[in-house]
Amino acid sequence: MSHWITVYSFPISKDLSALFRFIQRYQLPLRITEEGNQQALLTTDSGIAELLKPLLQDWERGLVDLDRVQLTPAEPETHSQQVEAEQSPGEKKPVRPSFLPSFPLDKTPISLLLIALCFFGWFLHSNNLSAPFLIYPDNNSGHPFSQSSLMWHLEKGEIWRLWTPAIINLSFQHALFNALAIWIFGRPVEARGGPIIFSVLVLLGGVVANLSQYAWKPEVIFAGMSGVVYTLIGFALVVQRWQPAWRDIPPGIITLSVVWMILCAIGVITYLTGIRIANAAHFGGFFAGLLIALVYCIAGGARKFNSYPAST
Structure with a gap:
C-alpha cells in the first residue's frame, strides 16, 4: 500500500456519489478508502494527484459539478502531465483534464x-x-x-x-x-x-x-x-x-x-x-x-x- 498517494481527504459524512461517477466515467486510476474519520481518495500517479486536488477543492466548496466536468483525449506527453487510466489492450487511451468550468447558477x-x-x-x-x-x-x-x-x-x-x-x-x-x-x-x-x-x-x-x-x-x-x-x-x-x-x-x-x-x-x-x-x-x-x-x-x-x- 505504500505506493498509493493520497489525493484528497473528505469528511466521513461527505456524499461521494458524484466522485464515484466521475472516476468510473473516465476509468481513472483512483480508489476511495476509509482511514480513521476521513474518506481518502488515493492514486498511484503523482501527476493526477497534482491535477485533481484543486478541482476537488472547488467541488467540495460547491463551485464545480463533477457530472459536467469534461475530459478530452491528450496527445502523448510526459507521465506527470497525463492522467493515465489503468488499462489493458483495447481500453481507453490516456486522457488529460480539460476542465470547462460549470458554475452552479x-x-x-x-x-x-x-x-x-x-x-x-x-x-x-x-x-x-x-x-x-x-x-x-x-x-x-x-x-x-x-x-x-x-x-x-x-x-x-x-x-x-x-x-x-x-x-x-x-x-x-x-x-x-x-x-x-x-x-x-x-x-x-x-x-x-x-x-x-x-x-x-x-x-x-x-x-x-x-x-x-x-x-x-x-x-x-x-x-x-x-x-x-x-x-x-x-x-x-x-x-x-x-x-x-x-x-x-x-x-x-x-x-x-x-x-x-x-x-x-x-x-x-x-x-x-x-x-x-x-x-x-x-x-x-x-x-x-x-x-x-x-x-x-x-x-x-x-x-x-x-x-x-x-x-x-
Missing part, C-alpha cells in the same frame, strides 16, 4: 441579474423609456462643472444616473454582445471571488466608466454595459498574473478583448462598421478593474482564484 446571481438587465435596458430604449436612466448630453461643454447636466442630475438627487447608463443597450445586438461578455467574464469572477468583490467591480467600475465617457465627450449620449465588462477584463488580467493557474477565463480571450479595445480606440472598428463606440468608458472601466485587482491581490484575495488549469 446560485453561485453567480449578480451576473445573471446583469445579463437580464442588458435585455431589460434594450427593451426600455426600444420603447423610449430610457431617459430616466441616462445622463443628459451637455451641449455646452465649455461651462464649469457646477453648471453641467450631470451636476443638474445630482442636485436633483438622481445619484443612480452615475451607474444606470450601463443598463441601457441601444440595440438587441448590443444587449446580446454585452450579455455574452458578462457570461464569459462575470460568472467566473463572481463564482471564485464572491459577491462582495464582484459588487465592488460592477458598481465602482460602472461609475468610473460612465464618468470617464462623460468627461471625454459630455455632448454625446452614451449607454451600454461594456464599461462594466472591461472592468471585469482588467480585474481578470491582473488576477491571472497573480495566480497563473487560474484559467476559468482563457488568457487568449482577455488578450483579444484588450486588442479589440485598442482597435476601437484608434477608430478601426468605427471605420469598418460605422458604429460609434464609447471608448473612454472602455478605458475607464479597464483601468478601474486593474486598480481594484491590484489592491485586492495585495490584500490576499487572489488566493480564492487558485484553481486548476483549463484546457486551451
Whole structure:
C-alpha cells in the first residue's frame, strides 16, 4: 500500500456519489478508502494527484459539478502531465483534464441579474423609456462643472444616473454582445471571488466608466454595459498574473478583448462598421478593474482564484 498517494481527504459524512461517477466515467486510476474519520481518495500517479486536488477543492466548496466536468483525449506527453487510466489492450487511451468550468447558477446571481438587465435596458430604449436612466448630453461643454447636466442630475438627487447608463443597450445586438461578455467574464469572477468583490467591480467600475465617457465627450449620449465588462477584463488580467493557474477565463480571450479595445480606440472598428463606440468608458472601466485587482491581490484575495488549469 505504500505506493498509493493520497489525493484528497473528505469528511466521513461527505456524499461521494458524484466522485464515484466521475472516476468510473473516465476509468481513472483512483480508489476511495476509509482511514480513521476521513474518506481518502488515493492514486498511484503523482501527476493526477497534482491535477485533481484543486478541482476537488472547488467541488467540495460547491463551485464545480463533477457530472459536467469534461475530459478530452491528450496527445502523448510526459507521465506527470497525463492522467493515465489503468488499462489493458483495447481500453481507453490516456486522457488529460480539460476542465470547462460549470458554475452552479446560485453561485453567480449578480451576473445573471446583469445579463437580464442588458435585455431589460434594450427593451426600455426600444420603447423610449430610457431617459430616466441616462445622463443628459451637455451641449455646452465649455461651462464649469457646477453648471453641467450631470451636476443638474445630482442636485436633483438622481445619484443612480452615475451607474444606470450601463443598463441601457441601444440595440438587441448590443444587449446580446454585452450579455455574452458578462457570461464569459462575470460568472467566473463572481463564482471564485464572491459577491462582495464582484459588487465592488460592477458598481465602482460602472461609475468610473460612465464618468470617464462623460468627461471625454459630455455632448454625446452614451449607454451600454461594456464599461462594466472591461472592468471585469482588467480585474481578470491582473488576477491571472497573480495566480497563473487560474484559467476559468482563457488568457487568449482577455488578450483579444484588450486588442479589440485598442482597435476601437484608434477608430478601426468605427471605420469598418460605422458604429460609434464609447471608448473612454472602455478605458475607464479597464483601468478601474486593474486598480481594484491590484489592491485586492495585495490584500490576499487572489488566493480564492487558485484553481486548476483549463484546457486551451
